[in-house]
Amino acid sequence: MKRTVLSLAALAVFASLSLYGPLPSDTLRAAPLPGQGQQQPPAGQPPPQQPTDVKVVINGPPGSPPKLGIAGFIPLSQDAETIAAAQTIGDVLFDDIAYEREYYMIGKDTIRSIPKPTSLNDVPLDRWKEVLADGVIVGTVQKTSTGIVVQFKLIQVASGQQAFGKEYSGSIANPRQYAHTISDELHLQQLGLRGVARTKLAFTSDRDRERMHGTALNRDTKEIYFVDYDGANPRRVTNTTTINVAPAWSPDAQSIAYTSWRSSGAGGFGSYQDIIISNIYKGSRETPANGNPEKQNYLPAWSPDGTKVAFTLSQGGNQEIYVMNRDGSGLRRLTTNPDIDTSPTWSPNGSQIAWVSGRTGNPNIYIMNADGTGQQKLTNENWADRPTWSRGQFNEIAYAARTGAGFDIKIYSFLTGQTTKITDGIGSNESPAFSPNGRHLAFMSTRNGKGQIFTIARDGTDLRQITREGNNGYPNWSQ
Amino acid sequence: MRPTRCAVIAILVVAMGAGACGKKKPPVARPMPAPPGNTGAATPNSRPPAPPEPVPDTTAIPPEPKISDDPLSMGDLDTINKNSPFQPVFFALDSYEVDGTGQQALNTNAGILKKYPTWVITIEGHCDERGTAEYNLALGEKRALAAKTYLVSLGVPADRVRTVSYGKEFPFDPGHDEGAWSKNRRAHFVVTSK
Numbered sequence: 001m002k003r004t005v006l007s008l009a010a011l012a013v014f015a016s017l018s019l020y021g022p023l024p025s026d027t028l029r030a031a032p033l034p035g036q037g038q039q040q041p042p043a044g045q046p047p048p049q050q051p052t053d054v055k056v057v058i059n060g061p062p063g064s065p066p067k068l069g070i071a072g073f074i075p076l077s078q079d080a081e082t083i084a085a086a087q088t089i090g091d092v093l094f095d096d097i098a099y100e101r102e103y104y105m106i107g108k109d110t111i112r113s114i115p116k117p118t119s120l121n122d123v124p125l126d127r128w129k130e131v132l133a134d135g136v137i138v139g140t141v142q143k144t145s146t147g148i149v150v151q152f153k154l155i156q157v158a159s160g161q162q163a164f165g166k167e168y169s170g171s172i173a174n175p176r177q178y179a180h181t182i183s184d185e186l187h188l189q190q191l192g193l194r195g196v197a198r199t200k201l202a203f204t205s206d207r208d209r210e211r212m213h214g215t216a217l218n219r220d221t222k223e224i225y226f227v228d229y230d231g232a233n234p235r236r237v238t239n240t241t242t243i244n245v246a247p248a249w250s251p252d253a254q255s256i257a258y259t260s261w262r263s264s265g266a267g268g269f270g271s272y273q274d275i276i277i278s279n280i281y282k283g284s285r286e287t288p289a290n291g292n293p294e295k296q297n298y299l300p301a302w303s304p305d306g307t308k309v310a311f312t313l314s315q316g317g318n319q320e321i322y323v324m325n326r327d328g329s330g331l332r333r334l335t336t337n338p339d340i341d342t343s344p345t346w347s348p349n350g351s352q353i354a355w356v357s358g359r360t361g362n363p364n365i366y367i368m369n370a371d372g373t374g375q376q377k378l379t380n381e382n383w384a385d386r387p388t389w390s391r392g393q394f395n396e397i398a399y400a401a402r403t404g405a406g407f408d409i410k411i412y413s414f415l416t417g418q419t420t421k422i423t424d425g426i427g428s429n430e431s432p433a434f435s436p437n438g439r440h441l442a443f444m445s446t447r448n449g450k451g452q453i454f455t456i457a458r459d460g461t462d463l464r465q466i467t468r469e470g471n472n473g474y475p476n477w478s479q
Numbered sequence: 480m481r482p483t484r485c486a487v488i489a490i491l492v493v494a495m496g497a498g499a500c501g502k503k504k505p506p507v508a509r510p511m512p513a514p515p516g517n518t519g520a521a522t523p524n525s526r527p528p529a530p531p532e533p534v535p536d537t538t539a540i541p542p543e544p545k546i547s548d549d550p551l552s553m554g555d556l557d558t559i560n561k562n563s564p565f566q567p568v569f570f571a572l573d574s575y576e577v578d579g580t581g582q583q584a585l586n587t588n589a590g591i592l593k594k595y596p597t598w599v600i601t602i603e604g605h606c607d608e609r610g611t612a613e614y615n616l617a618l619g620e621k622r623a624l625a626a627k628t629y630l631v632s633l634g635v636p637a638d639r640v641r642t643v644s645y646g647k648e649f650p651f652d653p654g655h656d657e658g659a660w661s662k663n664r665r666a667h668f669v670v671t672s673k
Contacts, residue, residue, distance in 0.1 A: 219649055243648055246613065259616075261643070264671075271601075272643050273616070293601075293641040298616055312617065317624030317642060319617045340617040356614055362573060363614045383573075385611035400611050407611060430611050444612070473612055 056156050056163035057190055058135035060104070066134040069106040070094050071123050072116050073139040073152070085148060085175040086141040092176045093137065095230065096183035096197040100439070101457070106131055120153050125160055133157045139182075147171045150178045154186060164189050176232055196435045200478040201442050202226040202237070202247035202256055203453050207470030212241060219243075224258050224278070226478075229435075229455070231466040237280055242271065248300050249478040255279045256476075257300040257309060264293050273298045275311055277326070288328030289313065299343050303350045304391065310334075310344035310353055321355050323370070334372035345389045345397070346370070354378065354387040354397055365399055365412075378412065379419075386431050391479070392438015394458070398422075400430040400443075409443050411458065422460035433477045434458075442466070442475035552595070556670055564591050565600070565668035568626050569661060572609065575621035577629050581666075585626060588668060589633040595673065602626050603667040604644040605651070607660035612646055619644030626666035641671065 060066035070093060075086040098105045114127045117138050128136045139152035146169075153165040164186055168178055180197035187195040206220040222243040227234045237256055238244045247258040256278050261271040274291030275298065278284075289297035289311065300311045306326070313322040313333075321334045321341050335341040340358035347353070347370075354367045360377070365387045368375040378387075383402035390396050395414040400407040403421065406428030412419045423429040427447030434441055435455075440462075442455050453466040453475045466475075554562075566584035568577060577585065592598060604619030604626075623642035631637045651667075652659035 222648065243645075245616075245648070261645075264641070272641075293643070296620070296643070299613060314617070314620055317620055317627075319620065340614070340621065342617045343613045358614075358617075363611075383610065383614075385614040405609070428608075431613065 056159070056161045058103075058154065058156055058163050060134050065102060065104045067106055067132055068097060068103040069111055069128060069131065069133045069136045071111075071114070071128070071136050071138040073141055073150075074116075074118060076140050076142040079143065081172060082141055082143045082148070085172055086139075088175040089139065089141065089150065089179045089182075092179035092230075093182055096179055096195070097186070099197070099230070099462075100183075100187060100193065100195050101462070102187065102191055102193065103135075106133055120151060123155060125155070125157050128157045135163060137182075141175075143172070144169070148175075148178075150182075152182055154190075174233065176228065180228070194437045196229050196437060196440060196477075199229045199436060200226045200249070200253065201229060201231075201433075201453060201455075201466060201475050202249060202478070203442075203444075203467065203472050203475045204243075204245045204247065205467065205470045205472045207467075207472070208236075209470065210241060212243070224256060226256070227466065229477075230464075231453075237278055244276075246299050246474045247476050248302055249476055250277075250302050251304060251306040251479045253478040254281060257302065259298040259300070262291070272296045273314075275300045275309070277309075286327075288324060288326060290328055301344045301346060303346050304348060305350060308350075310346060310355075312342040312344070321353065321372075323353075332372075334368065334370075335375070343386055345387045347389050348391045348395075354389055356385050356387065365397065381410075383407075384410075388433050388441075390434045390438040391436055392434065394438045396438075396458075398432040398434060398441055400432060406446070409441065409456075420460075422456060422458065424460075431474050433475050435477045436479045440477075442477050444473045444475060552673075556673065559670050559673070563668060563670075565670075567668065568622075568666040570622055570664040570666075572607070572660075572664070573618075575604075575618060575625045577625050581626070582629060585629045586633065589630050589635050592630070592635050592639065597673055598670050599639050599641070599672045601641040601643055601669045601671045603669060604642065605649060605663055605665050605667060606647045607663040608647050608650065608655070609660060610647065612648075615646035616644050619646045622664075622666050 058066045058068070070090050073086040073090040075082040094105055097103055110131050115124055117123045120138055120140060123136055123138050134157060136155050136157055137152060138155065139150060142149045149167060149169045151167045154163045155161070156163050166185065168181060183197040184195040187193040203225060204222050205225050206222050208223065210221045212219045212221050221241050222245060223240065224237040224244050224247045225234055226237060240260065242261045242263070244258050244260045247256045249256055257275055258278070259273055260276045262274045263271050272291055272293045273296040274287055275289045277286040277288060288309070291297045294316065296314045298312050300309045302309055308323050308325055310321060310323045312319050318338060319340050319342050320336065321344050322331060323334060324331045334353065337357060337359045340363065341355060343356040345354050351370055352367055353370055354365055356363045357366050362383045364377060364381055364384045365379040366375055367378050379399065381401045384399050387397050387399045396411050398409055398411045401410045403425060407430050408421050408423040408425055409429050409432045410419050410421050427445050429443055429445045432441045432443045438458065440455050440457055442453055444451050445454050448465070451471045451473045452468065453472050454463055455466055456463045565588045568581040568584050592600070602623040604621065604623030606615040606619050610618060620642060623644060627640045627642050630640055650659065650663040651665070652662045
């Protein structure tokens with residue numbers, strides 16, 4: 001059997017982080033596994049593939065998605081940890097593949113009577129044919145002195161041929177990451193599709209209900225957190241006893257820029273908004289916009305190449321869109337209107353910026369070239385805010401639009417010129433953020449009471465609640 | 480001379496503070512400041528009650544004024560802000576214009592700032608939940624700025640007034656009706672140094 005060996009250096013890093021909680025500065029001491037590569041490839045770039053890997057593609061009947069089953073991940077030792085890891089990997093992989101909706105996942109009840117395999121090589125394919133499976137996944141989990149080794153195969157049921165297969169090794173601390181990796185690589189190898197299983201959602205939350213430092217008024221802090229795309233594995237980024245909102249992932253997912261209320265005086269009084277870049281795995285911080293009470297900065301948005309940040313700079317209370325280099329140099333003003341200009345987002349190739357302006361009354365979405373020329377109005381809403389430009393294959397901008405008492409998420413397509421409302425008017429739905437493949441959005445909704453983060457497919461189906469604790473808002477999806 | 484003048488000011492301040500704690504009417508700015516060179520004896524407030532049995536051969540000495548009677552000047556920032564003498568300014572939906580009622584509140588606040596010439600304040604701009612979180616960051620800032628601009632027009636030095644927006648992050652009333660929303664659309668005054 002031909003297998004590619006991939007090291008998950010990043011996995012070891014994630015695992016060690018979850019042990020230490022709020023991302024201390026020494027987290028990078030977690031070493032990659034011996035004899036393996038140094039780094040996960042940059043987001044969006046697949047690891048080097050063996051050309052011989054792409055041979056068999058699992059197809060469904062004409063007009064139908066392929067049907068996939070998971071025969072099981074087999075623990076090769078009978079200790080509780082290995083058994084639990086194997087179970088988790090199988091369950092999470094099922095959910096991960098189902099999330100992209102490219103495959104019809106055959107339910108557990110349907111396959112209950114099919115005998116479980118005991119190795120990668122004894123899957124009863126004839127039984128899988130009976131439930132009309134086009135492909136079946138089988139895997140093993142083996143404990144080693146340093147962690148676990150996970151192997152898996154995707155088998156074409158009709159031919160019995162292996163369509164895809166790999167071996168991974170790393171820490172046992174977060175078995176979900178193996179499933180996420182398998183799902184993403186399977187979608188890429190089989191369909192050329194970039195999945196979102198390894199992406200993260202950052203957001204603001206008051207879930208820890210700490211008190212703001214030094215203020216006279218009784219106020220909760222708001223800190224930045226992130227979770228896996230499915231809500232699992234929450235991690236806290238900031239520990240500031242102030243409020244922090246609007247996180248934005250750098251394209252390499254190593255840093256989060258956000259808006260923080262920093263203190264200008266003794267005792268915490270006299271705060272001002274400024275942009276902080278937290279290098280989350282190093283524990284270091286930068287304040288490139290260098291704000292003060294007279295020059296406040298908020299709502300940062302990374303350029304697609306990660307070299308620049310567009311943001312709102314308010315000097316003397318007049319908000320304008322500016323762009324700076326990541327280190328704060330090269331500051332450039334793009335708008336010059338005395339009314340509000342705020343909430344920028346970049347086009348996928350970085351040549352244009354969409355933003356929100358109140359220059360004609362209530363806020364609406366505008367677009368301009370990245371040098372500030374060619375400004376034009378895009379929407380005609382009663383109130384439109386938080387544009388987010390899809391970086392996926394669809395050229396569209398999502399935003400929050402007032403549709404009554406609250407807001408709904410709408411998507412404007414540059415291809416058709418049409419605007420589609422994708423939420424249902426329940427509660428208020430705000431702050432949309434596209435997944436990197438453009439197929440999903442995260443947003444804040446009050447539909448269940450407090451503000452919670454949800455994800456939804458871009459066609460308005462498959463609504464999922466991601467957060468459940470405290471008030472949450474300003475979601476942002478890692479690239 | 481100097482201690483006496485301080486005493487006069489302190490006494491006036493007590494009077495103003497008491498006024499500010501009263502009901503709706505803002506009488507705070509009304510009392511005339513003591514003319515220069517005035518002495519404590521001229522102020523009715525400070526005149527001591529006639530002693531029941533005056534002792535001959537001594538002159539009446541005014542009692543030591545109780546400087547510590549002014550909770551505003553004595554308290555720390557926390558105490559001052561918890562019992563804030565400043566009046567909030569309320570705004571209409573989606574608006575950052577200061578209306579007539581708001582101007583009255585700001586007249587009062589300007590008077591307080593003139594009485595406490597060392598105080599530096601931050602005006603917090605707040606919004607109700609009916610706007611979006613991101614745009615409200617800017618709208619709240621415009622509200623705070625509108626209040627500051629009016630204060631400056633009344634002669635308050637601009638460098639004593641800072642502004643910051645909290646958008647809709649900190650509603651004063653957590654309710655979801657107009658009663659709550661109208662309270663949450665406001666410019667709120669915080670003393671940041673004294």
